Amino acid sequence: MNASDTFNLDKATLVSQSTSKMDAHFDDSAYTLRQKLALTCRILFDNGHDSGLAGQITSRTGVDGQFLTQRLGLGFDEISEANLLVVDEHLNVLEGDGMPNPANRFHSWVYRARPDVNCIIHTHAVHTAALGMLETPLIVSHMDNCVLYDDVAFVGHWPGVPVGNEEGELIAGALGQKRALMLSHHGLLIAGSSVEEACVLAIAFERAARMQLLAMAAGEVKPIDPVLGKEAHDWILRPKRNAIAFDYYARRTLKNPHHADCLGATGG
Secondary structure, eight states: OOTTOOTTOOHHHHHHHHHHHHHHHSOOOOSOHHHHHHHHHHHHHHTTOOOTTOOEEEEEOSSTTEEEEOOTTOOGGGOOTTSOEEEETTOOEEESSSOOOGGGHHHHHHHHHOTTOOEEEEEOOHHHHHHHHTTOOOOOOSGGGGGGTTOEEEEOSOOOSTTSHHHHHHHHHHHTTOSEEEETTTEEEEEESSHHHHHHHHHHHHHHHHHHHHHHHHSOOOOOOHHHHHHHHHHHOOHHHHHHHHHHHHHHHHTSGGGTTSSSTTOO
């Protein structure tokens, strides 16, 4: 058989070849950590996650017990790499001007419980919030959303404003080892291994919620085969694919003149 003939190869071999080529062809994102976090705020603003001053995005800095977050009083569309804060797990500001959102307390609980998590996103995206009003878990039933397949926990009872340690314990416990959490009457939480992964998952979560509401309005949502759902999850949720997708969302967002101040040490 000709070495270049791929028509007789099985699926597992083709998947392996494709991932190897992808890893070799594409570089990792060239943005700094601060730039990634600021871009994530702008990207999510452009993708339906705007809810005024509600929601928080954080990322570990690499120093134990410290993370980057946005300044309270600024919307996602106003966050730049220059106005981010460095805080400790008690929310004391170590670097930057202003104060963090007090609701960041539950982020500290998640970071303590999950050493593998490096970025947390919490938003009140409108379709996710609407689904939460129905106290209905997110149903992943489409290939595009399988990045979240069997990876979303659910809290059916609203614990109230998440500024106490009780809410932090509840949220960290409910999340378990999954990458996402649906909070009834509230919003979504993403716990990613990287900023890129968390950003991609947050976009997928809100899109899945919107699709679910549309499908529920027309009939009963049908489940997908679990084996195929897991296969798609693992195919999509790879670091290199996350980096590629993140860079695309960043390019799209930076074309908007409103976001011209996102990057740069003196921006915002």
